[in-house]
Amino acid sequence: MTPEARIATAAEILDEVLAGEPAEKALTGWARRSRFAGSKDRAAIRDHVFDALRCKRSFAAIGGAMTGRGLMIGLLRAEGRNPDEVFTGQGHAPAALSEDERAAGHAPSEAEAADLPDWMLPDFTVSLGEGWQQVADTLRTRAPVMLRVNARKTTREDVLPLLAADGVIAQPVEVSPTALVVVEGARRIGGAAAYLNGLVELQDGASQAVVDRLPLAEGQRVLDYCAGGGGKTLAMAGRVRADFYAHDANPRRLKDLPDRAERAGVPVKLLETGMLSARGPFDLVLCDAPCSGSGAWRRSPEGKWALTDASLTQLNRVQDEILDNAQSLVSAGGVLAYATCSVFQRENQDRVAAFISRLPDWRVLWQKSWTPGPEGDGFFAACLTRAAG
Template identity: 55%
Template sequence: MTPAARLAAAIDLLDAILAGAPAERVLTNWGRSNRFAGSGDRAAVRDLVFDALRCRGSFAALGGGLTGRGLMLGLCRAEGRDPEALFTGLGHAPAPLAAAEKAHLAAPAPAPEELRASDWPNWLLPQLRTDLGADFAPVSARMQARAPVFLRVNTAKTTRDAAQAALAAEGIETAPHPLAATALEVSSGARKLSKSHAYETGLVELQDAASQAMLALMPLAPGARVLDYCAGGGGKALALAAACPEAKITAHDIDAARMRDIAPRAKRAGARITLAQPGQVTGTFDLVLVDAPCSGSGTWRRAPEAKWALTPARLAELTALQGEILARAAGFVAPGGRLCYMTCSLLAVENEAQVAAFTAQGLWHSLRALRLTPCEGGDGFFGAVLARV
């Protein structure tokens, strides 16, 4: 496919997504029905679509409208590419520019700070400006770009240096990342990861560097009983098992289907993790981790579709749920144990405010907390370690 044909494909896909179809489904169906598109073409079109979703507001402003065509015109303008050289109508290229489009593209662009702000949901802007303070502008800029690919080295099987060497031998270049002693940032060869020997034998796992940094907060001792109360796919349970192989890890989630990958991942990693079915956790634990359901605002450059789907009502539902989950999980903490609350959110209402509301009851106090934004390189994360008063 030519660059122009890729743009045309992305325009059609974006129109379907803007009409309400899930992005992943749209991309999967397009790949299946366009077998002529090679893996490079599919990857390139996917990148165009997700770049447009990530920068939906600024691309629409630059390109002249919230349509697939407007977003791709905005992308060309943002990247300094000549739209007239690509929008020719020849072959599989998009139709030539209309007079109104040419006039819009020739007009002065909005100020950079205005463009960055437009890539957040408008209703959320006041809250983000308050919560991020001086970090608002740099975080907004970071969130417009693709997220790095990070790996967690499985220290139960290897060292970071040895994992780097093994990956390099398979054409995957990495560099240590300062957020965590187990973190590697992939600089090239990311698409080879899933079939690499290093991945298949459990030397490395995909995990954001900020998520890995949060795990360093947690007090772990040999033989500790640990409950990952909202385990999902088990990424944090696996990291805890690698950090302390002697710990007894139990993973639980209210939706058992979310945990279906834990067993094969644990086998690959050489970890022992017990699965507790929904509502069937028994006993108490030295450490209870609550990686609570949240807006995911710290990860929106990875999942930009979620950014535009969040509503005030949904955020209110999430904050209420977070308080309920914290209260339930606290009941599983053994005397002298610790409760760790965590989200991948940038919003204080899901982070500091939740901890403040929970500790205001007088039964728990916060020992330490950590807030990370994409300015540190990884996703946005918050974590707090709590103890009984």
């Protein structure tokens, strides 16, 4: 496919997404219908689609329309390119621009330029202070591909040449002693021997940093209360030898964890909700709570546009309920850890403060935020324990 044909295809797929089709489903459907497209074509079209979704408001503003064509025109103008050179109508290129399309477009407003919904801008500025613009700009870019080294099996230094032998070039980063950022060959990770043998796992750097801060010790009983796919369960199990348990309100999310745990060489027991009280208490309970995902919107940009003020408030209720339920599972002198991949104060510091106000016999040991950047997504974590006496 020519570069122009890729732009035309991305515009068509974006129209499907704007009509309500999930981006991954729209891309998969197109790929199945288009066997002629090679892997480079699919990758380039995917990049165009997700670049447009990350920057949907600003591209629509300068492109003149909230349509697939408008977003692609906006993408080209944002890159300093003349859309007339791509929209030629020749071959498989998109149809030539009309006079109205050439004249359309305007300077983005503050929220449009930041690629945020209008209602969200006040929350963003309150949560991030003077750094809000930098975070908003970061969320408009592609996220790094990162790996976690399984310290039970290898070291960062030893695994690098093994990855390189399979065409995956990675570099150590400072955010965590187990973190690597992939600089070349990201699409080869799934077939790399180091990955297949459990030496590395795909995991964001800030997510690893959260686990690094948890007070884990040999022989503890540790529960990952909102385990999801189990990434943090495996990261914790990679640090110390302890009894690890994983639970999620939707057990289907845990279906791949037994195989991943076996590959990583770490034992993990799965617990259904009805089993929690009988198997507790636990020395450490981690609540990686459902959240807006705002710290990871580079990876899942559709979430930014789907979130509403009302749905964020509902998430806050769920987060409060999770903390209230999980605290009863913590042993005397144990630790309750709360984490989100969110940058919003409403989901982070405010939830911890609300928990303490409801249960004043608890106190905060520490809390910390990580903002999205070259070494990871945006995250928040806090550790709490019951006050003495």
